[in-house]
Amino acid sequence: MAKILMKGNEAIGAAAIKAGCRFFFGYPITPQNEIPEYMSREMAKAGGVFLQAESEVAAINMVYGAAGSGARVMTSSSSPGIALKQEGISYIAGAQLPCVIVNISRGGPGLGGIQPSQADYFQSTRGGGNGDYRLLVYAPSTLQEAVDLVMEAFEAADYYRNPVMVIGDGMIGQMMEPIEFKEPAKRELPSKDWATIGTNGTRKPNIINSLSLDAAELERMNIRLQEKYDIIEQNEVRYELYNMENAEVVIAAYGTTSRIVKNAIAALKEEGINVGLIRPITLWPFPMKAFDEIPATAKALLSVEMSMGQMIDDIKIASSGRWPVHFYGRCGGMIPTPNAVVEKVKEIIGGAK
Amino acid sequence: MTVVFKRTEGLTEKPYHYCPGCTHGIIHRLVGEVLEELGVLGKSIGVAPVGCSVLAYDYFNCDMHEAAHGRAPAVATGVKRVLPDQVVFTYQGDGDLASIGTAEIVHAAHRGEKITTIFVNNAIYGMTGGQMAPTTLIGQKATTSPYGRDAAHAGMPLRISEMLATITGAVFVERVSVDTPANIRKTKKAIKKAFEVQIEGKGFGIVEVLSTCPTNWGLTPTEAIKWLQDNMIPYYPLGNFRTPEEVK
Numbered sequence: 147m148a149k150i151l152m153k154g155n156e157a158i159g160a161a162a163i164k165a166g167c168r169f170f171f172g173y174p175i176t177p178q179n180e181i182p183e184y185m186s187r188e189m190a191k192a193g194g195v196f197l198q199a200e201s202e203v204a205a206i207n208m209v210y211g212a213a214g215s216g217a218r219v220m221t222s223s224s225s226p227g228i229a230l231k232q233e234g235i236s237y238i239a240g241a242q243l244p245c246v247i248v249n250i251s252r253g254g255p256g257l258g259g260i261q262p263s264q265a266d267y268f269q270s271t272r273g274g275g276n277g278d279y280r281l282l283v284y285a286p287s288t289l290q291e292a293v294d295l296v297m298e299a300f301e302a303a304d305y306y307r308n309p310v311m312v313i314g315d316g317m318i319g320q321m322m323e324p325i326e327f328k329e330p331a332k333r334e335l336p337s338k339d340w341a342t343i344g345t346n347g348t349r350k351p352n353i354i355n356s357l358s359l360d361a362a363e364l365e366r367m368n369i370r371l372q373e374k375y376d377i378i379e380q381n382e383v384r385y386e387l388y389n390m391e392n393a394e395v396v397i398a399a400y401g402t403t404s405r406i407v408k409n410a411i412a413a414l415k416e417e418g419i420n421v422g423l424i425r426p427i428t429l430w431p432f433p434m435k436a437f438d439e440i441p442a443t444a445k446a447l448l449s450v451e452m453s454m455g456q457m458i459d460d461i462k463i464a465s466s467g468r469w470p471v472h473f474y475g476r477c478g479g480m481i482p483t484p485n486a487v488v489e490k491v492k493e494i495i496g497g498a499k
Numbered sequence: 500m501t502v503v504f505k506r507t508e509g510l511t512e513k514p515y516h517y518c519p520g521c522t523h524g525i526i527h528r529l530v531g532e533v534l535e536e537l538g539v540l541g542k543s544i545g546v547a548p549v550g551c552s553v554l555a556y557d558y559f560n561c562d563m564h565e566a567a568h569g570r571a572p573a574v575a576t577g578v579k580r581v582l583p584d585q586v587v588f589t590y591q592g593d594g595d596l597a598s599i600g601t602a603e604i605v606h607a608a609h610r611g612e613k614i615t616t617i618f619v620n621n622a623i624y625g626m627t628g629g630q631m632a633p634t635t636l637i638g639q640k641a642t643t644s645p646y647g648r649d650a651a652h653a654g655m656p657l658r659i660s661e662m663l664a665t666i667t668g669a670v671f672v673e674r675v676s677v678d679t680p681a682n683i684r685k686t687k688k689a690i691k692k693a694f695e696v697q698i699e700g701k702g703f704g705i706v707e708v709l710s711t712c713p714t715n716w717g718l719t720p721t722e723a724i725k726w727l728q729d730n731m732i733p734y735y736p737l738g739n740f741r742t743p744e745e746v747k
């Protein structure tokens with residue numbers, strides 16, 4: 147199939163429909179509006195349902211209902227809207243239902259702004275909703291990767307019966323790039339015999355639920371969830387290593403920030419400074435093992451984020467004190483320049499060579 | 500031997516956890532009987548609330564989906580949009596529906612969602628121990644209105660049926676009570692109609708059932724029934740608030 151040029155948000159919508167998503171519940175918020183707008187145009191043509199909910203809270207609870215009835219279902223929003231969805235996300239994780247949540251994130255806190263930001267790292271990887279639960283979180287850096295991961299997200303959600311989040315900053319949502327829709331590798335999916343679709347008088351009622359008033363039973367439920375998360379950690383970690391050979395400094399960056407960092411790495415290379423990149427593609431599970439591949443030449447790590455420093459916590463955990471961990475970030479919708487990253491690297495290694 | 504009375508197929512055999520004298524049991528039974536009589540048990544999906552009837556999913560003998568507090572109409576919307584030919588209902592109390600869930604119930608009605616809502620109004624938060632609800636009457640004591648509800652401080656009790664009857668998509672809105680055998684029969688009739696308008700694809704139906712809470716009202720079951728008759732029915736008049744010509 148030939149590549150086509152699409153805007154990120156629309157490409158994400160198209161990828162979802164191609165992945166078999168037939169139900170979308172959303173609410174307007176910038177900079178993700180082209181996703182519900184695309185779905186309102188295209189979902190009915192695919193035999194599905196687009197519904198604009200009265201709020202993000204209602205939208206995620208509609209997702210909860212649709213997922214419980216066995217549908218492939220998605221919602222999308224942006225940072226403050228995702229904050230409102232946390233209640234429903236926790237219930238969906240607790241009831242072990244599959245769904246896909248897209249966050250085209252913007253600056254915060256509060257109403258924040260509408261420019262690109264990565265300040266929702268904590269929100270997406272540390273919950274936000276109550277209880278011990280995890281989301282599989284994909285962070286694409288290109289539109290091609292965004293459509294690939296959206297399609298993969300539905301497979302992974304059904305496979306693990308778990309909500310999956312795809313997080314892109316506003317640049318992913320708003321820019322255009324050539325893309326190609328490729329079928330994701332099909333997983334062996336379990337049947338949805340737990341779905342509430344009516345007993346038809348042929349079986350005992352199914353109950354979709356996250357309530358457990360018996361403490362011992364609730365603990366057992368949490369242990370079962372943790373066992374699932376352990377398997378996800380073993381099987382689903384994704385990352386890219388870039389220019390790691392003989393690296394003096396290794397940068398960790400994800401999403402569009404990683405592309406800026408690659409430009410900085412090229413500029414540094416011209417000056418004879420070797421810098422590597424670890425690019426997490428899954429924010430959870432975080433690619434801890436990537437840090438075991440850091441060469442002996444590396445003297446320090448640098449986290450570059452569009453936030454005041456959130457992923458750096460995971461980098462420190464992954465580094466286990468093996469390297470000093472530095473930080474460079476811009477936030478509020480300000481975007482780091484390659485040159486600023488170059489300067490930061492030079493500062494770390496003690497000036498230009 | 501002739502069987503003259505038996506458990507409805509619409510309910511499971513699980514014993515209720517409800518307090519003595521609570522009318523949830525009667526209302527559960529009426530819903531179960533209606534589902535059985537309409538022959539839709541096998542194609543029904545119920546959505547349980549948060550509140551005293553949080554465990555309703557254990558009692559109704561059909562597929563059930565537990566919702567977050569107040570969100571049952573949104574969850575039911577998701578279910579119904581996936582399964583438009585199935586019968587979907589919510590069972591909610593007044594803390595759930597009239598307070599935290601007002602947006603969800605208003606917009607489910609506004610969209611004309613083809614679902615049925617059973618709204619049990621006992622003028623108090625039961626499960627959490629008797630706090631004031633939007634439906635608590637003026638002067639009524641609750642654990643968060645210990646001197647009695649004061650209109651200047653907390654507003655007047657919210658009349659949900661009257662409010663929803665202003666919405667075009669709500670094609671059947673009726674308030675009933677389970678205080679007497681005659682009213683219990685009327686309640687069953689209203690519940691049946693609220694399911695029929697859904698099954699016929701006409702829109703959203705809601706039945707508000709005035710109910711007692713002897714435990715949190717601090718009354719015996721018989722005193723509670725009398726209190727409902729003397730205090731709730733005058734403020735929350737029984738009757739039909741909306742049945743447009745096309746659904747009659």
